[in-house]
Amino acid sequence: MKDETKLWLEYANENYLSSKVLLESHLYNPTLQNIQQVIEKNIKAYFIENGIKLQKTHNILSLNETLKKNHCHLNIDEDEIDLIDTIYLSSKYPFGSVLPDFEPDEKICLVCLDVLERELRMIFRRVLRMYEQS
Numbered sequence: 001m002k003d004e005t006k007l008w009l010e011y012a013n014e015n016y017l018s019s020k021v022l023l024e025s026h027l028y029n030p031t032l033q034n035i036q037q038v039i040e041k042n043i044k045a046y047f048i049e050n051g052i053k054l055q056k057t058h059n060i061l062s063l064n065e066t067l068k069k070n071h072c073h074l075n076i077d078e079d080e081i082d083l084i085d086t087i088y089l090s091s092k093y094p095f096g097s098v099l100p101d102f103e104p105d106e107k108i109c110l111v112c113l114d115v116l117e118r119e120l121r122m123i124f125r126r127v128l129r130m131y132e133q134s
Contacts, residue, residue: 009042023113
């Protein structure tokens with residue numbers, strides 16, 4: 001595995017651990033921000049490891065389209081991707097609520113965490129295969 005890939009995965013893991021602590025502390029906006037970042041950083045680690053041009057975007061839908069073109073896809077559906085994409089800007093800045101139809105709360109954080117953890121299982125398998133092939 002490339003050193004740069006490992007670094008992206010380490011940062012993603014820190015975001016994952018942070019999301020758990022923040023959720024336990026009832027800090028919902030930063031929980032959501034960290035969940036989004038874990039997904040984004042894991043996808044970008046996959047790009048780096050596989051020589052796919054890194055995109056300067058936070059848009060998971062766009063990143064997923066690139067994954068599909070490279071014979072890979074996320075283990076989450078389009079509605080879940082839309083939900084995760086909705087989080088990025090609106091959870092960082094105080095205009096409107098974090099989500100168009102919801103206020104950030106424990107329930108929406110748990111939904112997003114479930115999406116993340118399902119995807120992490122798939123990412124872990126991909127990364128393990130990458131490691132075994134290197």
